[in-house]
Amino acid sequence: MRVGIVGSGKLGAPLGRLLAVAGHDVCFSDTEPSRAAAAAAAAAGGQVRDGSPIEAARFGEVVIMAVWWEAFPAVVEELGGELAGKIVIDPSNPITDRDGTATAVAVPDGLTSPQYQQHVLGPGVRLVRTFNTKYPNELLELGTAGQGGGTRADMPYWGDDDGAKKAVVPLIEDAGFTAIDGGGLSEAR
Numbered sequence: 001m002r003v004g005i006v007g008s009g010k011l012g013a014p015l016g017r018l019l020a021v022a023g024h025d026v027c028f029s030d031t032e033p034s035r036a037a038a039a040a041a042a043a044a045g046g047q048v049r050d051g052s053p054i055e056a057a058r059f060g061e062v063v064i065m066a067v068w069w070e071a072f073p074a075v076v077e078e079l080g081g082e083l084a085g086k087i088v089i090d091p092s093n094p095i096t097d098r099d100g101t102a103t104a105v106a107v108p109d110g111l112t113s114p115q116y117q118q119h120v121l122g123p124g125v126r127l128v129r130t131f132n133t134k135y136p137n138e139l140l141e142l143g144t145a146g147q148g149g150g151t152r153a154d155m156p157y158w159g160d161d162d163g164a165k166k167a168v169v170p171l172i173e174d175a176g177f178t179a180i181d182g183g184g185l186s187e188a189r
């Protein structure tokens with residue numbers, strides 16, 4: 001599957017690497033092109049490339065938005081219509097660390113965090129929340145172990161679009177985890 005990564009930081013880089021190792025075609029992007037290039041270099045051996053955020057969004061059948069929660073609306077706007085009709089994976093948690101301290105962000109209107117992201121994306125984008133429950137080093141270690149035939153850690157996923165959820169399950173499994181259906185976006189962590 002073609003996977004676009006928007007945000008090749010602490011989480012996006014190792015997640016893209018796990019998927020590339022599993023044989024998916026991964027395009028890394030970031031505000032800082034050298035960060036995307038470094039993520040692609042670290043995933044060498046897989047089918048990888050790097051490009052601009054718009055190129056990564058255009059490339060992906062599935063697009064992973066590995067950016068900070070509070071940046072999400074601006075990133076969606078920047079990507080214009082490139083996400084229309086696509087499956088988008090949201091690995092974010094509603095946390096900010098603007099001042100260097102992780103602080104919970106209040107999600108507007110009593111929504112869960114991915115319900116709010118879905119509202120920002122609009123109804124034509126097929127959102128699945130997953131890969132948000134592990135620290136990046138843990139994700140890489142556990143995923144690599146699972147890919148190597150070791151014990152697989154659970155990876156929950158949530159969504160309101162059953163087809164999108166079904167499409168994301170093989171990505172979770174290929175990344176080395178056991179996919180666990182957590183229910184709809186209203187139930188998401």
Ligand SMILES: NC(=O)c1ccc[n+]([C@@H]2O[C@H](COP(=O)([O-])OP(=O)(O)OC[C@H]3O[C@@H](n4cnc5c(N)ncnc54)[C@H](OP(=O)(O)O)[C@@H]3O)[C@@H](O)[C@H]2O)c1
Pocket residue numbers: 006007008009010011012029030031032035053065066067068069071074075078091092093094095131132133134135136
């Ligand atoms: N780190 C964790 O422990 C962890 C665990 C679970 C889930 N998550 C979630 O994963 C997401 C990413 O976290 P992270 O720790 O990977 O953050 P990070 O290391 O800061 O990476 C985010 C990357 O996205 C880039 N970015 C920002 N705006 C962009 C845009 N418009 N287009 C392309 N790239 C853009 C950032 O670049 P700039 O620096 O230039 O803004 C940065 O390189 C967050 O939502 C977080 O909640 C993180």
